[in-house]
Amino acid sequence: xxxxxxxxxxxxxxxxxxxxxxxxxxxxxxxxxxxxxxxxxxxxxxxxxxxxxxxxxxxxxxxxxxxxxxxxxxxxxxxxxxxxxxxxxxxxxxxxxxxxxxxxxxxxxxxxxxxxxxxxxxxxxxxxxxxxxxxxxxxxxxxxxxxxxxxxxxxxxxxxxxxxxxxxxxxxxxxxxxxxxxxxxxxxxxxxxxxxxxxxxxxxxxxxxxxxxxxxxxxxxxxxxxxxxxxxxxxxxxxxxxxxxxxxxxxxxxxxxxxxxxxxxxxxxxxxxxxxxxxxxxxxxxxxxxxxxxxxxxxxxxxxxxxxxxxxxxxxxxxxxxxxxxxxxxxxxxxxxxxxxxxxxxxxxxxxxxxxxxxxxxxxxxxxxxxxxxxxxxxx
Ligand code: ZN
Numbered sequence: 001x002x003x004x005x006x007x008x009x010x011x012x013x014x015x016x017x018x019x020x021x022x023x024x025x026x027x028x029x030x031x032x033x034x035x036x037x038x039x040x041x042x043x044x045x046x047x048x049x050x051x052x053x054x055x056x057x058x059x060x061x062x063x064x065x066x067x068x069x070x071x072x073x074x075x076x077x078x079x080x081x082x083x084x085x086x087x088x089x090x091x092x093x094x095x096x097x098x099x100x101x102x103x104x105x106x107x108x109x110x111x112x113x114x115x116x117x118x119x120x121x122x123x124x125x126x127x128x129x130x131x132x133x134x135x136x137x138x139x140x141x142x143x144x145x146x147x148x149x150x151x152x153x154x155x156x157x158x159x160x161x162x163x164x165x166x167x168x169x170x171x172x173x174x175x176x177x178x179x180x181x182x183x184x185x186x187x188x189x190x191x192x193x194x195x196x197x198x199x200x201x202x203x204x205x206x207x208x209x210x211x212x213x214x215x216x217x218x219x220x221x222x223x224x225x226x227x228x229x230x231x232x233x234x235x236x237x238x239x240x241x242x243x244x245x246x247x248x249x250x251x252x253x254x255x256x257x258x259x260x261x262x263x264x265x266x267x268x269x270x271x272x273x274x275x276x277x278x279x280x281x282x283x284x285x286x287x288x289x290x291x292x293x294x295x296x297x298x299x300x301x302x303x304x305x306x307x308x309x310x311x312x313x314x315x316x317x318x319x320x321x322x323x324x325x326x327x328x329x330x331x332x333x334x335x336x337x338x339x340x341x342x343x344x345x346x347x348x349x350x351x352x353x354x355x356x357x358x359x360x361x362x363x364x365x366x367x368x369x370x371x372x373x374x375x376x377x378x379x380x
Pocket of ligand 1: 044046114216
């Protein structure tokens with residue numbers, strides 16, 4: 001997606017949210033959810049072996065700095081801008097170099113490739129492949145079939161990309177429907193680089209595709225995502241039983257993902273709800289002496305800056321109906337209810353999360369017997 005993105009980079013540098021990194025540094029950090037490990041993955045990257053600007057070892061070092069669990073090496077099959085200097089005769093070479101460099105570091109390096117065709121069906125990444133050379137084919141259908149033969153997980157890349165869809169609409173053409181129906185296409189990018197698509201989210205919901213978000217990095221991830229000033233690369237959080245490629249692949253086929261993009265969490269509510277439950281927990285509750293204000297403390301265990309909109313009848317002593325909770329911090333809420341409460345629910349719309357176009361999930365906290373707990377101090 002590189003060739004026409006130069007102007008977009010210049011504009012979007014201003015728009016990227018500027019917040020300082022939390023105590024976890026630049027390492028992307030989300031809690032595990034009930035029954036699953038949360039693996040942080042970037043499944044779309046390039047190096048000089050296609051149209052990227054760096055040697056594969058740089059992709060590995062960047063991923064280690066970002067605390068990723070896995071990256072996929074996905075060079076274009078049909079587009080090699082450095083061909084004269086780097087012929088890339090064996091199309092697995094980029095992966096092999098990255099994998100060797102990663103060594104026993106713990107970063108999983110996944111062999112993949114970007115099948116780069118005109119729309120439809122456009123671009124797609126086949127990952128967990130054994131031999132990229134065998135996927136080279138002018139006929140897109142044959143390329144997809146070769147990928148399936150190797151057991152690949154295949155996702156549709158940036159279907160909203162203005163390079164192939166001038167108005168950024170997502171067109172589920174008959175060719176794409178056929179790939180989905182034949183189980184040759186399993187996921188879709190709902191974000192790519194610095195772009196987002198509600199229509200791609202709707203396509204994932206309509207066709208039961210796994211939602212993916214990727215950096216599609218070509219240059220340096222620090223520059224592209226303004227990491228020195230608090231930015232982060234887009235990644236896919238994958239909920240896996242085990243921290244290995246087998247577990248990761250299984251999770252992707254089963255659609256267990258949430259996309260983390262520019263302080264936004266995107267995904268199916270089935271996975272959003274447990275991630276929010278693990279990310280926001282009650283730290284303490286209680287009353288202080290004669291104040292008739294229930295004091296609730298919520299701890300944020302994630303990198304997300306939560307933006308919560310109050311959906312209950314209560315007011316807050318220190319906040320409007322919008323409550324922001326910075327990454328890895330605790331937020332105090334003093335509940336203005338007109339009477340002393342015992343057991344009650346707090347309900348918020350989570351504005352920094354999306355489960356369908358223009359639809360935010362609801363997070364509920366059940367507070368029980370708060371009047372029986374006396375706090376030693378309270379600060380406002
Ligand atoms: Zn790409």
